[in-house]
Amino acid sequence: MSMNKQPLPGLHTAARLSYRLMDVEILRDDPQASRKERAFIETKLHLLLLSNAFDGRIIIDGRLHILKPGWIYVCAPGQLIEWTNHIGQPLELLLLHFQVIVQRDNRAEASTLGADPLFPFLGEALLQSPAAASLLFDMISLNSKQSTASAWLRCEAGLLELLSLALTYQERQTEIALETARLELEHHYTSEIAIESLARIAGLSRFHFMRLFKERFGKGVAEYRTEFRLREAKRLMSGENLTLAEIVERIGYKNESYFSSLFKKQTGFAPAVYQGNRQRKLAAYSWINLGQLLALQMIPIAAPMDHYWTDRYRNKYDFEVTTTLSHHYELEREEDAETWLRRYDRDVIIAQEKLAPILGRGHLLVLAVGRNQLSVWGQQADTVLYEDLGIAMPPSLRDIDWNKPIEPSELAGIHADRILVHIERGSAAEAHWHQLSRSEAWLKLPAVQAGHVHLVFGYGCFDAPWNEHAAEPISRFLNDLPELFGIKN
Structure with a gap:
């Protein structure tokens, strides 16, 4: 059960340093040649060793290393390196002597013999691809023999590549060590396992382990x-x-x-x-609701966690909020959306052809009859009718966004040529309509006298148009319109 993780250290330190390649050596050993004296490699500067052969032997500070293609060793100035090969195996080794330079107080300081090493990784590394290591070996070897500035720059580029690969190896090994220690901590979480024990598992000193663990996992x-x-x-x-x-x-x-x-x-x-609260299954559809629920001592199981101001909630309640809601959607469905829009445009043309004989160029009023209120629809309430299909809206209604309550006596002043009446579900709304339809104000309307009235009972898109302002209900409403006006398919 992994918790929050942070990037490993090391790279940032290395990136603030500069590197200067000073010399390139290539050591090749004939296994049949006799050696009368012990051979040592001088390390007055930082030194990177790259092997290009199997089973060679080299001793660094008294420790034997068996070489193989892709083997790297980064040495600090002053380390003791003995070149030994008594088992009769070929040895091919690339030596890159380089300076590490750091800026201090607006002046550059280079690594020197006896000073603390500046490069953040010293020791052994093994490249994942021996073939890639061999290509770097050959490229640096070849260019080191040329006397052009471009060739030397390619050698320096090779050094930087090898240093970055050594750091990558270190980061990967440190990651594995810290992950192993973390798993051990979680496995024995009921006991007070000592930090020293975890540090030994990671192969790090206590201080180094504590620092890296906190940097890696944030705590x-x-x-x-x-x-x-x-x-x-x-x-x-x-x-x-x-x-x-x-x-x-x-x-x-x-x-x-x-x-x-x-x-x-x-x-x-x-x-x-x-x-007690875990028995309730609540969802907070906005970060404001989340804060309000927490004040009521309730934690939702679903909540938005996609804004920077919800970081505290995310860190504190990530176990409880099992379903993360979002205010932003990256669906990558642009092609499907374009297909839907093309299909909708075709449906608009079909609906226009069907409705034109009935509606013509006249002004259409949409009237909603509720239990105790009449209201007229505005521009926003039905963009399908007034915008997509281009049906004329009575001029007196153009300043209305969604809807507006109205009295029966005001209907005559709208001057509508045709009226689409929606009656809410329920006996109260039907009784209201029954009363209106027999009123003098209604019967005197020119549209009523001409028989240009269309009745719709309990149709969802009319109940709350602001809740139906989305692609699917809009498309459904468009396709249903001819039937609402009495046109049979």
Whole structure:
């Protein structure tokens, strides 16, 4: 169960340094040649060794190394290197002597013999691709024999590539070591496993391990173990039917009161309140709702976590919010959207052809009849009718966005040539319509006298048009319109 991870250190230090290639040597050993004296390699500068042969031998600071293609060793100035090859195997070794330069107080300082090494990685590395290592070996060897500036730049480029590969190896090995230690910590989270034990597992010193662990996972060992224990406690509260005392014992605490205090500090809820709230399945559809629910001592299982101001919520309640909502959608369905738009444009033309004989160029009024209110639709309420199909809207309604309540006596002033009437579901709305349809104000309307009235009962797109302002209901409404006006397919 991995928690938040941070990038490994090392690269940033290396990137702030400069490197200057000073010399290139190529050592090739004839295994049949006799050697009367021990051969040492001088290291007054930083030195990178690259092997291009199998089974050669080299001793660095008294430790034997068996060479193979792709083997790299980065040495600090002053390290003792002995070139030995008594087993009769060929040896082919590239030596790159280089300076490491750091800017201090607006002046450049180069690494020197006896000073602390500046390059953040010293030691052995093995490249993943021996073939790529062989290509670098040959490229640097070939260009080092030429006396042009471009050839030397290619050698320096090769040095930088090899240094970056050595750092990559170090980062990968450190990642594996830290991950191994983290898994060990999680496996034994109920015990107080010592930092020294974890450092030994990672193959690092205590201080170095503590620093790298915090940089890697964003928190120290003790804090990580506490958060892991609390996460496990939440899992037990949400699933198994255990008492608080049983949960506390299972996760490695001995004091129930201490655990309750720690739990409330971390979550903002007492354990009993938290357990009760986990039975509710709530969703917060905005980050504001999330904050309001938390104030009511409730944690939703679904909430938006895609804004920078929800970082605190994300870090604190990522276990509880199992479904992450978003305000932004990257669906990568542009082609499907274009297809839908083309199909919609075709449907608009078909609907226009069907409706033209009935509607012509006259002004259409959409009238909604509710239980105790009449209202007229505005421009926003039906973009399909007034924008897509180009049906004329009564001029007096053009300043209305969605809808506007109206009295029966005001209908005559709208001057509509045709009226589409929607009656809400329910007996109250039907009774209201029954009363209106027999009123003098209604019967005197020119559209009513001409028989240009179309009735629609309980059609979803009319109930709350602002809730239906999306692609699917708009397309459905467009295709249903001819039938709403009495045109049979």
